[in-house]
Amino acid sequence: MRRTSRIIRILRSPDNPTPVPRTRGTVRAVAAVAAGVLALSLTACGGDDDSGDDDKDGGTEGTGTTVTLPKLDGASLEVAAVWTGAEQANFKKVLAEFEKRTGAKVTFVPAQDPIINFxxxxxxxxxxxxxxxxxxxGAIKQAVDKGWxxxxxxxxxxxxxxxxxQGWQDIGKVDGKQYGVYYKAANKSLIWYNTQVxxxxGASEPxxxxxxxxxxxxxxxxxxxxxxxxxxxxxxxxxxxxxxxLSQAGPEKYDQLARHEIKWTDPSVKEALTTLAEIWGKKDYVAGGARGALQTDFPxxxxxxxxxxxxxxxxMVYEGDFAQVNIVQAGAEVGTDAKVFPFPAVGDTAPVVSGGDAAVILEDSEAAQALVTFLASPDAAGIQAKLGGYLSPNRNVPNSAYPNAVQQKMAKALIDAGDDFRFDMSDQAPQAFGGTPGKGExxxxxxxxxxxxxxxxxxxxxxxDAAAAYGN
Structure with missing residues (x-):
């Protein structure tokens, strides 16, 4: 469940709801995402009855149309993704709707990381x-380069x-041609906590x-x-x-490290690792200790x-909005038993992170094209939005489709970010360094x-490892 590939990187002032951009190209994204994430602070998450009515008025509304799909009786398709558990089960409901509308038979194929190797x-x-x-x-480009x-x-x-x-369209392009549809997005700058604990x-949100x-x-x-x-x-x-x-070193250094224009031996990396060690290296601060954590998967x-x-x-547990699916599996209620706060500012500003997964055709056919057309529609995204633990970059999914105020705020912030994106560092890297189990980063x-x-x-x-992967 490698939940997020494309990462929007935006900076927000921790003390002022007016965001503070550090580089050109982040201004609109900062304003939109910061507003949404600050709103998370948890009247939005606290079981309030006002679960997003304002957002329904201010959010995106559906097109009022249904995507036209061909009749595909007798056609069969396989769809592969590195999704497990409830996330996989919810996506299968989207595929079931495609089957109902077209007559095609769709089989979900569980993939392993790294999916390119699979x-x-x-x-x-x-x-x-x-x-x-x-x-x-990078996996889209690899698939294109390999002729897949x-x-x-x-x-x-x-x-x-x-x-x-246009920004979400462009990130699915290679050499000017459209190959990917970003079906799924996520906000990954969140720390969830057990409210009873x-x-x-007597702890408070930091x-x-x-x-x-x-x-x-x-x-x-x-x-x-x-x-x-x-x-x-x-x-x-x-x-x-x-x-x-990102929060500590700033976006300029972040971009340089992402492109391997500075080395991982840079003092800024030392500072970040030293900061991480204040939690990872603190005795009894991590459940099961390091050994236990290394045997614990994300769900x-x-x-x-x-x-x-x-x-x-x-x-507490750090990770994105998609953790809601696992919270529900645990029998807890988001907004009551489980609440969330934005990842705290390490330096002067706090990071906001979002990402996504793109549908790419490997075997071209009328049925495959129809399925990707469906996944690009608000019809498909709206089905999974209602099930929770999911965000779509599709701007025509009604904000009211999301099941709670937390996700409504996140979804609106994501859409309001428009075309300004910054990508996850590990996902910008060659996969051998930034995306392979047991290797690299x-x-x-x-x-x-x-x-x-x-x-x-x-x-x-x-x-x-970076020098070997980047070739410099």
Whole structure:
């Protein structure tokens, strides 16, 4: 479940609702996303009956039309994605609606990370899926470069143009041709917490990193481990690093590191890793210790925070809006049992992160083109929006389709961000460095979680792997 490939990076003042952009191209995104995320602070999340009526008035509204699809009786399709659990189950309901409308039969194929390697083995065996959901922008280019991906046809391109901002269209292009439809998005600068734990401890929502450490100590003193970390999946650790690094080092350094224009041995990386170690290296601050965290996958990192009554395995868990699916699986109610605060400011500004997964055609056919056309429509996105744990960059999905005020705020902020995007650092990197289990950044940060004292060694390993992957 590599939930987020494209990451919007925006900065917001922690003390002032007026955002403070640091680079050209972030201004509109800052204003929109900051407003939405600040609104999360949790009247929006606190079980208030006013669950987003203002947002329904101010949010995007549907087109009032239904996408036209061909009759495809007898056609069969396979769709591959690295989605599991409720996320996979909810997407299957979207596919079921496509089957109902067209008569085609669609089979979901569970993929493994890295999905490019998974697809390569399928293609080598002569059995590629018809459509794949690719969770990294570099993966789309790789699929094009390898001759696997097929351009979108006229109907899919038309549907995309009607429903997506130019920026979301452009990130699905390679060499000027449209290959991807960003079906799914996410906000990944959130820390969820068990409200009963916070109430028992007398803890409050922090706005800065220092306040987060104080809150963690308060939770610890109450008898509950502060953090749950899904360290078995390296992408969660890159997200931790990227939030800290962006806020602390600033966007200029962030962009330079993303392009490997500065080395991972740069002092700014040392500072970010040292900051992370204030949590990862603090005795008894991580559920199960480093060993336990490295055996905990993302879904379990969430559910163990919201099971066990007022004595769960941890009081807080970091990750995106999609954690709501796992919170519900744990039997907790978002806005009552589980609340959320924005990732705190480490430096002068706090990061806001969003991302997505793109549908790409591998086996061109009328049925495959129709499915991607459907996924580009508000019809498809609206189905999954109602089920929770999902955000769409489709601007014609009614804001009221989202099931709670938290997601309505996030969705509106995402759409209001318009065309201004900044991409996740690990997803901009060559996949061997930024997106492969057991290699590169994922492995180096897992090793760092195991031994947070080894800042210099971690930097050296990151730089060696980056230099090899980038070729410089």
């Amino acid at each position: 697809l390569g083995s399928k293609i080598a065996g002569g059995a590629p899926p018809d459509v794949a959901l690719l969770p990294q922008p 991906a097929k351009p979108l046809g006229a109907e899919a391109t038309k549907e995309l143009a009607e429903n997506y901002s 916070f109430e028992n401890a 706005k800065t990193w220092d306040e987060l450490l104080t809150t963690a100590q308060t939770v610890y003193d109450s008898g509950v481990t502060p953090f749950s970390v899904g360290g078995a999946e390296g992408w969660t650790l890159t997200d931790w690093f990227e939030n800290v690094y 379990n990192s969430v559910t163990q925070t919201f099971t066990g009554g007022d004595q769960p395995k941890a009081g 994922w492995k180096a940060l897992q090793d760092f979680l195991r031994n947070p004292k080894d800042v210099a060694g971690t930097q050296a390993k990151l730089e060696a």
